[in-house]
Amino acid sequence: MKQTESLSEVHQSVDTGKRTGWRRILSFIGPAYLVSVGYMDPGNWATDLAGGSKFGYQLIWVLLMSNLIALLLQSLSARLGIVRGLDLAQASRNAYPKWVNIPLFGLAQTAIVACDLAEIIGMAIGLNLLFGLPLIWGISITIFDTVLLLFLMNKGMRKMEVFIVSMVFIVGISFLVEMFIVEPSLKEIVKGLEPSVLSGQALYIAIGIIGATVMPHNLYLHSSLVQTRKFERDDKGIKEAIKFNFIDTAVALNLAFFVNAAILILAAAAFYKNGMHEVAEIQDAYKLLGHIFGGVAPSLFAIALIAAGQSSTITGTLAGQIVMEGHLNLRIQPWLRRLITRLLAIIPAFFTILYFGNDALSGLLILSQVVLSLQLGFAVIPLIHFTSDKKEMKGFAIKLWVKILAWISAAVIVALNIKLVIEEISGWATATHGWYIYGLIIPVAVLIGLLLMYVFVYPMLNSSTIQQKNIPHGNAMAIDPVDQIHYTRIGITVDFSKNDLNTIRHALIQGGKKADYHLIHIVETAGAQYHGKAALDHETLSDSENLKKYGQNLADLGYHGIPHIGFGGAARAIAEITKTNDLQLLVMGAHGHKGLKDLIFGTTVDAVRHKITIPVLVVR
Incomplete structure (x- = not known):
């Protein structure tokens, strides 16, 4: 069965129901820390x-x-995932037409590539x-x-969260020490909290800062990660999950x-104060920290940079x-998806x-964060619509004052962009005056x-349509009376291993003595690849x-x-024999490869299944 849960590998993998008191609260802690590392990336x-x-x-x-x-x-975002059991992307697919979801995916993927670009540059600079x-x-x-990500995914959600939190701890401690070294002016910090015209x-x-802080892909991520917690789906359980996740979010952010x-x-106290107004580059900051303060300051800076880049890569x-x-x-x-994203960012x-040389990387870093900000509206506007919907959210729809604050936030982000x-x-x-400005960029x-305007208006005009489409697979169909199927031409793949006996036994059960059994074996030597028959x-x-x-034994x-x-090629040859002999059922023995072996030797069963149209019985 195809999994429809968000991050199905770890869906409801952390049980919160068996714990009480502080242990219960702590069982909800984690998702927001994975999200928060995106706010501390390079x-x-x-x-x-x-x-x-x-x-x-x-x-x-x-x-x-x-x-x-x-x-x-x-x-x-957390409320959406807890109440509706959908992440933001799934909710968008249910709410908007298919043609809208394609550019929404493209824009979200662009934001993730831009984020990954920042992690790559940060890691490279740190090293x-x-x-x-x-x-x-x-x-x-x-x-x-990529290997680290796979290792952590296999170890479970809790271990991944521990790794991420430890990376965040390294970053936090590093900068706490840095703050003691630079001794900033408290009076000027308080003055900096006063808004000014930009x-x-x-x-x-400023828009780069907003994009780097209110990361669009983190809204998708958080709505999914909260679903890794298993809790009672009644009103009390949902209310409690929302409360504990808000605490988690507030502390982490x-x-x-x-x-x-x-x-x-650090930059203001160490560089701006000393007249170094053009220190926009991480490398320059590292060198100047060494010149001004010496000691461990630059090393702590570099270690924190690597930790931030590595943890953000995983969440991305x-x-x-x-x-x-x-x-x-x-x-x-x-x-594979990790590798594709990484390559798109590396190029x-x-x-x-x-x-342009190494010196241009800093400009590219800031541009990547501006790209994140430009995509924010496409994540924020649907999120506000979905969490305001009383039909879907029932008693957990956001209150009017929260909705007003959310729309003001969205308006500020969109207006600045x-x-x-x-x-x-x-x-x-x-x-x-190049043609591309008027012929490409402006259009x-x-x-x-x-x-963006369509994404804003559509849910308000089509709320009834959203209600009907909010089904992952469609409706169950009526099952008519079923006649017994009698297979008369059954294919059996054999490789002369100990698995063959079990494969052949299952095939004989399907057809009895009235069927013809086509025993199939593929020779995959270099000579067979080249000379064929x-x-x-x-x-x-x-x-x-x-x-x-085998044939004589059966006789x-x-x-x-x-x-x-x-x-x-095994898959192609099996499919060819299957079609030529008009087989009705194919029985195959699974090779039992896992992990790396699957990667090296391939999966013949999957490849064959996609090349033929008849049922395939896989025997272990």
């Missing part, structure tokens, strides 16, 4: 360092506002600072953290805020899986280093704007003899066996 570092070194303490209020918005939206490894090599090494470079960095504020304050991968399964109802192997990083897009396009148009920006090597001759023995028992030797 992308945040870049925007915070740029903001602190260029504008001192002036942008602390933007950080605080972003954190409050993130807290509000993450609590809505470069600590060990002197060239950035191009550091970027290449980040491909292999424009030009300050607006660009406030910790993330203090880490981000520490980075911005989970978000990618949720987005693909939710919007497109498409599931692929976690290692721009490689291109930037090769053509629109202002930035207009400013950027105007700047490009003034600097260059694409208009289309994305129209899509003309191959007469030792293995081919030996296998032919063995197949005849002695009163069954009719017909031998078939195939050559070359």
